Amino acid sequence: GAVVSQHPSRVICKSGTSVKIECRSLDFQATTMFWYRQFPKQSLMLMATSNEGSKATYEQGVEKDKFLINHASLTLSTLTVTSAHPEDSSFYICSAHNQETQYFGPGTRLLVL
Amino acid sequence: QKEVEQDPGPLSVPEGAIVSLNCTYSNSAFQYFMWYRQYSRKGPELLMYTYSSGNKEDGRFTAQVDKSSKYISLFIRDSQPSDSATYLCAMSVYGGSQGNLIFGKGTKLSVKP
Numbered sequence: 001g002a003v004v005s006q007h008p009s010r011v012i013c014k015s016g017t018s019v020k021i022e023c024r025s026l027d028f029q030a031t032t033m034f035w036y037r038q039f040p041k042q043s044l045m046l047m048a049t050s051n052e053g054s055k056a057t058y059e060q061g062v063e064k065d066k067f068l069i070n071h072a073s074l075t076l077s078t079l080t081v082t083s084a085h086p087e088d089s090s091f092y093i094c095s096a097h098n099q100e101t102q103y104f105g106p107g108t109r110l111l112v113l
Numbered sequence: 114q115k116e117v118e119q120d121p122g123p124l125s126v127p128e129g130a131i132v133s134l135n136c137t138y139s140n141s142a143f144q145y146f147m148w149y150r151q152y153s154r155k156g157p158e159l160l161m162y163t164y165s166s167g168n169k170e171d172g173r174f175t176a177q178v179d180k181s182s183k184y185i186s187l188f189i190r191d192s193q194p195s196d197s198a199t200y201l202c203a204m205s206v207y208g209g210s211q212g213n214l215i216f217g218k219g220t221k222l223s224v225k226p
Contacts, residue, residue, distance in 0.1 A: 107156040
């Protein structure tokens with residue numbers, strides 16, 4: 001199956017700082033990538049759709065100025081959590097579209113102190 | 114009523130047992146149905162992908178879709194301890210090219226040796 005990587009796998013930061021998470025499709029080109037968030041014992045919730053070369057599309061209730069998404073190439077999308085707060089602590093997972101379905105990265109666990 | 118309902122479990126079975134995992138849904142427009150396996154602190158891994166109704170088999174895994182009943186199932190034969198994980202059903206109207214995968218909450222499975 002297709003391989004998607006994420007970096008870092010885990011990050012701890014102080015409240016008010018910004019954190020950047022990278023998502024890469026390693027063996028295929030993805031014009032569309034997706035960012036999800038998963039809280040403990042909850043399902044994945046789509047945050048935004050990232051399109052190469054254009055602005056991301058955010059789901060209702062997701063602040064676009066807080067969660068900055070850049071999809072600069074067909075294999076890389078980044079999510080920057082700006083001015084992170086403890087309530088932003090979660091498991092962030094990206095996925096990349098390949099033909100029929102989505103392949104997920106291993107996730108990034110963010111803890112904001 | 115949530116769009117996708119999935120019993121969170123936990124479900125505990127002995128090694129070698131047949132496991133049945135299920136999801137129900139309310140949106141009759143769903144056409145694409147997926148099962149993902151998620152190990153603790155990891156991203157979801159695509160197991161099965163089915164379009165419309167019918168059965169699909171892959172090794173020890175069989176996916177069934179009954180659109181008339183809005184019910185999907187995943188069967189695992191000869192279950193192994195390595196199958197212990199959370200299983201997420203997901204479905205969409207338009208396929209993986211759009212981010213609108215709707216996930217169930219996941220069923221946590223434990224296979225005891």
